[in-house]
Amino acid sequence: MKNKVHSIEDLPWNRFHRLLTWRSAGGSFVDGYVLSLIGVALMPTSAALGFDSFWEGMIAASALMGIFIGGLFGGWLTNQFGRRAIYYVGPVLFTLASLAQYWVQDAQTLFFLRLIIGVAVGIEYPVSTSMLVEFLPKKERGPKLGWFVIVWFIGAAAAYVVGELILRTGGQDAWRLVLASAAVFSFMLLLLRIGTPESARWLITKGRLREAEQVVKSVYGNEFSLDHLPEEPRQLKISVWSLIRAGYGRRMLFVSIFWTCCIVPIFAVYAFAPKVLQALNIKDDWASIGSVTITALFVVGCMVATRVINSLGRRNLLIGSFFFSGIALFGLGLFHDAPPSIILALFGAYAVFIGGAQVLTMVYPNELFPTEIRAQAMGLGTSISRIGAAAGTYVVPVALVDYGIANTMYAAAAITIFGLIVSWMMAPETRSLSLQQAAALN
Structure with a gap:
């Protein structure tokens, strides 16, 4: 009976939770779509507008700088002005x-616009996840937050499919x-979010x-x-700059390191997927098919995670x-000159197994x-992790030319x-705890 429920975290999954999950995770779909789209569009855009290698790298990394x-x-704004x-x-x-x-004419303008898109992505992480987690039942917290990553990869896969379709049928300026x-997709997301209530916890x-x-x-x-x-x-006001002083410095360090180690290889590969696959002797149409297949396996890995x-534990x-x-x-580094079937199998294995770390980000x-610092901590973790991701993305074209595909994969x-070593030393277990218990310092 409802009157015997001691906490709303023990309530069953309901229609409101389902709608809020799609409202929040929908932002992750748009994130995946807009960030991965540059992997499809960069080469034809560069050819049309005459970008050099410097601007190719800058444009590929610009969204990550914006994030x-x-x-x-974004975390500070979410805490100051509310989730809604x-x-x-x-x-x-x-x-x-x-x-x-659509009307861009030069590299500098495209760099600026993708920087703004990155800012939007960076804002999305703290606000959408905080909004959702502060309403979710305890047993649904891990799986439903994991849906953010699944939907991100679905958005990425959609970017490759839609992008390739437009390029093949859209003419010279496709x-x-x-x-x-x-x-x-972003306008549809805006309409979907209308009517969302404010977080009671905030x-x-x-x-x-x-x-x-x-x-x-x-x-x-x-x-x-x-x-x-x-x-x-609580009356205590804690800012993002007070994390260490408040006792959460170790947790912030752990989150920042494991998140960075998780996404650097993914973003670096995604920005230049066709180039990386071509360097591994996956050429022409197989490179496009391989990109879509690997993205689908990322989704599979996240779904399994x-x-x-809850059963395996965080x-x-x-x-x-x-x-x-x-x-x-x-x-992939050791067998970089292997037949395409071996290369795609190894890439597929990576895509499936990294799903666990991706979900846990x-x-x-x-x-x-x-609650007082949840959005700010999420935002700070997002920002720190993207420093490494942006650097990795910018370095990939240079690394492929100067050091080769094998050393790039070894790196x-x-x-x-x-990331494994840090996780072994620092990762806590929170699967059976309420949100308040998981966030408490013991």
Whole structure:
């Protein structure tokens, strides 16, 4: 019976949770689409506008630079102005900047527009995950946060499919339509998010208890109140710069390192997927087919991770993910001149096994920090991880030319193994804890 429920975190999954999951994870679909789209559009855009290798690297890395900015300030904005207000910022920026790409005439303008798109992505991470996790039942927290990563890769796969289709049928300037196509999905996301309530947990931290009570009743029913929400109002104001002083420095260090080690190889490969596959002797149409297939396997890996995250546990999942994906990357370096079937098998293995770490980039930052600093910690983790991702993306074209594909893959494997070591030393287990317990310092 509902009146016997001590916490709304123990309530079953309902229609509101389902809608909020799609509203929040929809931003991740747009993130994956708009970030991966450059992998399809960069080469024809560069040929049409005459980019040199410097601007190719800068444009590929520009969105990641924007994510650093957006993540750094997005968490603060989300904490200051509320989850609901900032919930609409990302979709608006996505729509306007994506449309503007259609009329781009030079590298500098495209760099700026993709920087703005990156800012929007950086804002999305803290606001959409905080909004969702603060409403979710305890047992659904890990799997549903994991959906952010699954939907990201679905968006990435859609970018490759839609982008290739437009390039093959859209005529001489089809690359312009490819770049602008993200505006369709981002506008749909904006419409989907209309009507989302504010987070009751955020309202409590701001002392707005009456409004928080109204949100709880409107979402869960009139028989529920703040007594069913295990969150106490606090007067302490904690900023992102006070994380270490507040005792969360070790957790922030862990999140930043493992997240960076997880995404550097992925973003570096995604930005230049056709070039990387061609360097591995996967050429012509097989390169495009390989890109789509590997992306689909990323989705499979993330789906498996969301199914086992509660049974296997966060810590075991992370350690196993880094271990087996690191072996696959090392194999790509060792067997870089192997037949295409071996190369695609190793890439596929990497895509499947890295899914566990990818899912946990959404779970750990939202579980390990309290409401007052959850969005800021998520934003800071996003920003720090993107420094390495942007650097890796910029270096890939140079590394392929100067050091070869084998050493490039060895470097990716070394980064992954470092993530394994850090996770072995620092990763906590939070699967059976309430959100308040997981965020508490013991």
